[in-house]
Amino acid sequence: MFLYNIRIGIKSLRRNPILTALLIAAIALGICVSTTFIALRHIYEADPLPGKSDKLFYVRLDNWDPARAYNADDPKSLPNMITYRDMRALMQSNIPTRQSGMYVAGMFAHPDPKIGRPFGVRIRMCFNDFFTMFNIPFQYGSGWDKAADAKPEQVIVINQDQNQKMFGGGNSVGRTIRLDDRDYKVVGVIGAEWKPAFRFYDYNGGTVPPEGVFMPFNLTPVLQLNTAANSDGWKNQADNTYESFLQSEQTWIEYWAELPTPEKQQAFRDYVTNYVVDQKKHGRFERPLHIEITSMPQTMSAFQIVPPTVKSMSIVSLLFLIVCSLNLVGLLLGKFLARVPEVSVRRALGASKFQVFWQHVVECELVGIIGGAIGLVLSIGTLQLIAKMTPQNTITIGLDGEMVFVSIFLSLVAGLLAGLYPSWRVCTIAPAMQLKVQ
């Protein structure tokens, strides 16, 4: 019966090709526009670590100037990052199951001259927990171990791009590369499947792709490294030595902790609060006590990762789909009511109301599916167009499985919603009345 309905549906659609093209175009455009903008929003909003992101916490402390807030216009604002010394103090805690302070450094890689000229690389300085905490997959080797952090050893983890640029690809674990004036041994190569839309563990400096090289954080004082990203300060440091820079109120370090249970979360909050209160006694943290320990989704919203215009556009695009559906309702209503004589004959010959209703709904869903499929293809094209318009080194734009599913779902719903009323109208026609007119 279902197949029969589909056959009838196709027949009916072919009877009036222009009207059918209009119906399909309306759905296709609606799906194209809504899928494109919802996908654009989804790129920013998607949970980067499903099931885990709400167990990862980002810490911010208000160590700013007692006279002015971090953002002078907003007294409740606090620095986006923490100081080196505060990060060291937080790392003393054994409450988090995993934790890592981190920042970005810049160095020069000197590959074998046969492979290429020296080139600049951005390096994520972090602890070994980083790789397990953020579920980073490895193609070869793995992250470094605790011993490498403690010593610290001159080891690195690289991604596929850097593996290509430094060594020409392949299993490079155990090989060395010169970065600035020292040699580093590769211990792990990240799998090609790791391609987050943007650097989900760092929101300072916008939505940009992850770094290609990872290095033990503890090399920082050894190499006297500086951040290659933002660094905010308000207080002049005691003198120009590197040691006073590390002890200064300059905020340039990010800190993440994995806290799997509410008990641990509370315990860690207490730990941090006690630390800050204790520091206040030593003349630091002169502003009112303000600590933000936020989960990854909360942190993303605090940093306004989704651009407001993208949110607006996704709302507008859904309304657009509604207009397309309304359009469809009108056209279907006309189409179906023009068929009243035919339907009344079927009804008189014994077709039940439900059968007539079902037949018409199937026809509408056919329009929905065909239009939705065209719309989906169009939206892939539109997204590519948008990707071309956005500058390189920002987000990676594309449709993922979830968005394809949403798109198909939307087209089915649009087809169904648009078809319900016209189908109901046509099935309530009394058989006798129409036969009389005939």
Add this chain to the structure above:
Amino acid sequence: MPIGPIVRAMKHNRTRFALIIFEIAITLAIVTNAVNMILAQREQMKKTSGFDDDNILWASAVPFAPEFKEQSYIENVVMGDLRAIRAIPGVKAVAATGFLPWQGGGSSGTMKAEGYPDKFQAQTYGARGDLLGALGAKLKYGRAFTENDTPVDPNESTKVCIISSKLSEKLWGKANPIGRVITSTEGQTPRTVVGVLDEFYNPYSWNIGDYVRFTPGRAYDGTGSFYLIRSEPGASKSVADALEKTLVKVNAGRVFRVGTVPQVKERYFSGNTLVIRAMTAVIVVLVFITALGILGITSLAVAERTKQIGTRRALGATKGDILKHFLTENWIVTSIGLFLGIIATYALNFFLVSQLTDTKMPWYLVGVGVVLLWLNGLVATIPPALRAASVSPAIATRTV
């Protein structure tokens, strides 16, 4: 034109007209809010930097050679770079600075100023060479930096500064600030204001896009140097091509990157451009779809009422009467839709403003939207209405 009979006739087809009404209402809400979003983006893009943006290029040189640990070596290379770049044909001026217009950020610091009670935040950059020439900036008061302003000893702090007029107004009002002093938050490292830039704007995450303090300091060290270069109009391309070769000749132990300020600006505004293009496309497609919808539904209404039209014609109605009937019908529907649409427009705008940081809807935009959609409805009704008017009176005699 008798409205009464038309309205009574419409009551037989409530659903159909309700559909058009809602379609028009939502269309108006989307179109006006989309235009509002476009205008807000345009407004942001209208800001000017105060510089000759179109003719400024930048070049960065990051050393990997070990000699770049020594201050005097770096100094020699940078001075060599400045001379070599200045000698490229088509170059008007060059400066070694940490500043890049339209970067959307940079470096800033907290300072104090004599006669201003609070600490304040401003962008701060060092610059050597012809900074004003490289930016194409004009002075409101005072003078540009000279080579003597930069202390010979790199560890000694600079003694003078150039600030933006907006910063000067914030600190000291409209008066000429030449000779006033800006210090560190602890009151140390005093720097006398020797020049005031007429106009300065560089977007910054804090609200300090208009405030800047330039010092004649060394904005370069072992990690690299950065240059702003202003070319003659039209020479940008040839200068860009020559830059890297020139810098390699000075010292090859470095990695170079070259670009233009228009590229930086385009990148900074790429989000705005995207919103403008996307929303324009949405408006065009939406108005088209709504027109198609009105066209489709009115066509069906005409087809359905062919017999009645024939009867009216047979009873003496002119073609004009029939045409007027359908146009009036559509006018009523469109007007109701637009009335609801005005409410929907403000509701959507209120929602977007409360949820996000959109701007309030100006009334004239709604007016323009209403007129546009009125015309749109009219145009979409004309073809089917003409078809209705051409129905022959003889139809009435055929089947009834």
